[in-house]
Amino acid sequence: MSDMPLTGREAAPDRSRPVPFRGGGFKPVRVRYLGAVVIVALIALIEWGTRTGVISNLTLPRPSDVLGTFRDLWVSGLLWDHLLPSLSRLAVGSALGVSAGIAVGVMIGLFSLARAGLVPLVAAIFPIPKIALLPLFVIWFGIDEGSKYALIAFGTFTPTVVSTYGAVDNVDRTLIRMGQSFGLTWWSIVRKIVLPGALPGILSGLRISLSIGIILLVAAEMLGARYGIGAYILEAGSLYDLERLFAGVVILSALGVLTSAAIGWAERRLLGWRV
Amino acid sequence: MDLHLDRLSHRYGAVEVLSDISLTIPQGRIVCIVGPSGCGKSTLLRMIGGLERPDAGAVLQQGDAPDGCLNPLTFVFQDFALLPWRTVAGNVELVLEDHPLPRDRRDRIVADVLARTKLSDFRDALPKQLSGGMKQRVAIARALAVNPAVMLMDEPLSALDAQTRELLMDDLIALWTRAPFTAVYVTHNLAEAVRLGHRIVVLSRRPGRIREVVSIDTPLAARRAGDPALEAHQARLWQLMRDEAEAADKELGDV
Numbered sequence: 001m002s003d004m005p006l007t008g009r010e011a012a013p014d015r016s017r018p019v020p021f022r023g024g025g026f027k028p029v030r031v032r033y034l035g036a037v038v039i040v041a042l043i044a045l046i047e048w049g050t051r052t053g054v055i056s057n058l059t060l061p062r063p064s065d066v067l068g069t070f071r072d073l074w075v076s077g078l079l080w081d082h083l084l085p086s087l088s089r090l091a092v093g094s095a096l097g098v099s100a101g102i103a104v105g106v107m108i109g110l111f112s113l114a115r116a117g118l119v120p121l122v123a124a125i126f127p128i129p130k131i132a133l134l135p136l137f138v139i140w141f142g143i144d145e146g147s148k149y150a151l152i153a154f155g156t157f158t159p160t161v162v163s164t165y166g167a168v169d170n171v172d173r174t175l176i177r178m179g180q181s182f183g184l185t186w187w188s189i190v191r192k193i194v195l196p197g198a199l200p201g202i203l204s205g206l207r208i209s210l211s212i213g214i215i216l217l218v219a220a221e222m223l224g225a226r227y228g229i230g231a232y233i234l235e236a237g238s239l240y241d242l243e244r245l246f247a248g249v250v251i252l253s254a255l256g257v258l259t260s261a262a263i264g265w266a267e268r269r270l271l272g273w274r275v
Numbered sequence: 276m277d278l279h280l281d282r283l284s285h286r287y288g289a290v291e292v293l294s295d296i297s298l299t300i301p302q303g304r305i306v307c308i309v310g311p312s313g314c315g316k317s318t319l320l321r322m323i324g325g326l327e328r329p330d331a332g333a334v335l336q337q338g339d340a341p342d343g344c345l346n347p348l349t350f351v352f353q354d355f356a357l358l359p360w361r362t363v364a365g366n367v368e369l370v371l372e373d374h375p376l377p378r379d380r381r382d383r384i385v386a387d388v389l390a391r392t393k394l395s396d397f398r399d400a401l402p403k404q405l406s407g408g409m410k411q412r413v414a415i416a417r418a419l420a421v422n423p424a425v426m427l428m429d430e431p432l433s434a435l436d437a438q439t440r441e442l443l444m445d446d447l448i449a450l451w452t453r454a455p456f457t458a459v460y461v462t463h464n465l466a467e468a469v470r471l472g473h474r475i476v477v478l479s480r481r482p483g484r485i486r487e488v489v490s491i492d493t494p495l496a497a498r499r500a501g502d503p504a505l506e507a508h509q510a511r512l513w514q515l516m517r518d519e520a521e522a523a524d525k526e527l528g529d530v
Binding site: 183184275 | 326352356370402427
């Protein structure tokens with residue numbers, strides 16, 4: 001065997017072949033614009049279907065008609081009459097719910113007493129459909145904005161709590177021990193180690209919380225509001241005005257995409273340190 | 276400041292990990308603690324640093340910490356424990372921020388320790404951009420920033436590759452030669468122990484007891500890799516540890 005050449009092509013030229021590649025994958029890469037292409041293609045397909053009659057006008061409204069309705073909304077100024085109250089309800093309600101949720105979640109993460117006392121309570125209120133409580137909120141906070149703020153705040157609160165204390169639990173303990181070993185104060189450890197370490201988990205929890213906030217916003221507006229996207233959709237639905245109904249739905253989708261993009265932007269800004 | 280360990284014992288539940296450890300760590304010396312895996316060397320170090328409480332016995336500080344010492348007992352961790360969201364300079368500043376120091380004094384300390392660890396050019400880099408050896412140098416710079424009385428080093432080079440380990444050992448020796456510091460250096464690597472230790476404490480397998488204390492008189496700066504005297508020490512240490520390590524290895528299989 002010792003006289004067999006170990007290198008060089010002359011070893012067995014006819015039997016050499018490249019090693020097949022079997023690695024790669026399982027790693028998300030950023031593909032730009034594909035999401036938009038999928039949406040545009042779907043809309044184009046519906047437009048084509050409704051124009052040729054493959055899809056009847058009763059099944060789905062024609063996208064171009066929805067666009068026309070949208071233009072009317074814009075021109076008449078009704079868009080802002082509906083959008084601005086909705087946006088302010090979402091902003092106030094979710095700001096209340098998310099900030100309370102982060103505060104309680106951090107408490108649960110830091111204090112065993114808070115954990116023992118509050119985790120069962122959170123587990124008990126998490127699965128309640130918050131819409132079922134709207135009449136109660138109307139009695140407590142009034143028929144006006146108060147009950148809508150409360151509903152959205154309550155709905156965003158519980159998922160924020162759960163994701164926040166999970167994120168605090170996942171902060172690397174060796175970093176905390178390091179802080180203690182250098183004699184950092186408790187408050188410094190929380191502020192400079194625990195909170196930044198929990199931020200990735202808190203932000204990804206925020207995506208879920210804010211989507212739930214949008215769902216509850218519409219629900220609250222459907223149950224009692226003159227203006228707002230929910231009210232607009234409800235009115236269109238009761239008249240079977242599919243163009244207006246879809247115009248409202250499109251606004252909601254856009255709202256969802258915008259909040260998600262905002263969180264993505266915040267993640268890229270704040271979490272650039274992640275490996 | 277000297278440290279004195281007075282009859283330390285500790286158990287985790289039914290398992291006795293440390294038994295009757297008495298030891299003095301004199302000022303300006305590096306004391307290495309070696310022992311088979313699971314013998315409680317890291318536990319011992321955490322007790323010395325006040326991160327864990329012994330069941331019996333005490334760790335005593337004798338004398339005062341040097342002037343300007345912000346944190347007498349300072350750790351260097353195996354996995355570096357750097358905050359990934361802070362830059363190199365930010366990680367060093369972290370341990371100064373809780374002390375009432377004037378801004379310019381703090382900046383001076385940071386600049387000084389980064390210069391001593393040859394990191395001045397990387398002060399604005401994030402940990403994710405650094406190699407393992409650089410990360411550990413940042414951790415050493417952070418430890419130096421508080422001007423510790425005793426450095427507690429928990430396998431500081433174990434997460435690094437062999438070449439980086441050699442380089443960092445040279446760095447540590449250079450740092451010690453310029454300004455002798457006191458250190459307790461836990462390792463399972465006997466080559467590190469004979470290069471860096473003035474005294475080498477050999478622990479037995481669990482429950483950890485002191486089997487022997489070996490003193491090496493060669494000055495740190497004169498020690499070279501492959502020095503026959505050091506090799507002899509290393510061989511003797513391995514003789515002491517071999518049976519223990521073998522037994523510990525089998526024991527761990529039962530747990």
